[in-house]
Amino acid sequence: MAVVNETVRFDQMKDVKEFDYFKIGVKGLADSGITTIPSFFVQPPEILSDLKSFSSTCTEIPIIDLSDVNSDLHRPKIVEQIREAARTCGFFQVINHGVPVSVLDETIAAIKAFHEQPPEVKAEKYTREEGQSVMYASNYDMYRAKVAASWYDSLQVWMGPEAPKEEDIPAMCRKEVVQWDIHAKKVADTVFELLSEGLGLERGKFKELGFSDSRLFMGHCYPFCPQPDLTIGIRSHSDYALMAVLLQNQVPGLQIKHGDGWVDVKPLRGGLIINIGDSLQIISNDEYKSVEHRVLANSSKEPRISTVEFFHADNRNGSACFGPLPELLSPEKPAIYRNFTMKEFLEIFYTKGVHSKSLVKELKL
């Protein structure tokens, strides 16, 4: 049995690689007018049967208003809301975060425009190569293919701490990506402070640890899928990062796991989604939770566009060590995870790929 599966998997990998070779991306496939999807996009039965399940106990993720974040009177309440959301849901939306709606709209429009360029333009310039800081993944890339082909394309840019040369970012969306990075970092700084206080730590603790320095920007495009019941946008996974700031257009699709079911993260105009990643679950010694999420294949003609800014523990130094913060440990609350170096983090990241709670499972004592 295992041998058969391996063969199927091998053939699938071959097909995915071949598809990638032509670099038309999922967007190119959708635009070609196909009415059935290539077979390697069809997900296994256990994934398909789970697509329709929903949560019966929770219908929405928390929405947290940041307007009064600098008021001594209101801040403790906001810290409590963020702490509660990070402990339970792992996901929340922030509103009145200070980023003008025009900036959100410009970012989405620029990423949409990038993906709407002819496939040859994207393929020639932004093919993923190891060590490159900017890449356009026309679906297959070395870690995503380990899970399965899924119905989206993505532009990915390492923004910090050693930002790419500006000319390396596609001219098409350069101004907006750089602008978005600045705004997303500001929102993340505010949320990191609140999360830090929520653990009873100094407000500036996470900043001091460099939590908003290493940033990976992703601009995803989920084009129309002619058979959305047979495939998926992104398979269920949790993020490796400390935290992500996610912006989506008005096309739905993102879902988070809650109990045995799934909750839609409904587009909220002006809102920004914050997501706790595996790294922060570990560093907070399980106080905060990273939660599995997925994106359904897009059934609307309008593409779903999202941008995700991932904040990683500082990756400048491979021997830098991270783990549960000593301030949070006591005889009653011993460390649940072992420490890890950035080198080890990256190894797990590249070998496990898009997966559920990989880092958390790997580092559990």
Ligand SMILES: O=C(O)CCC(=O)C(=O)O
């Ligand atoms: O597109 C989205 O809303 C989610 C993307 C995501 O989960 C990821 O890039 O890890």
Ligand SMILES: [Fe+2]
């Ligand atoms: Fe994710």
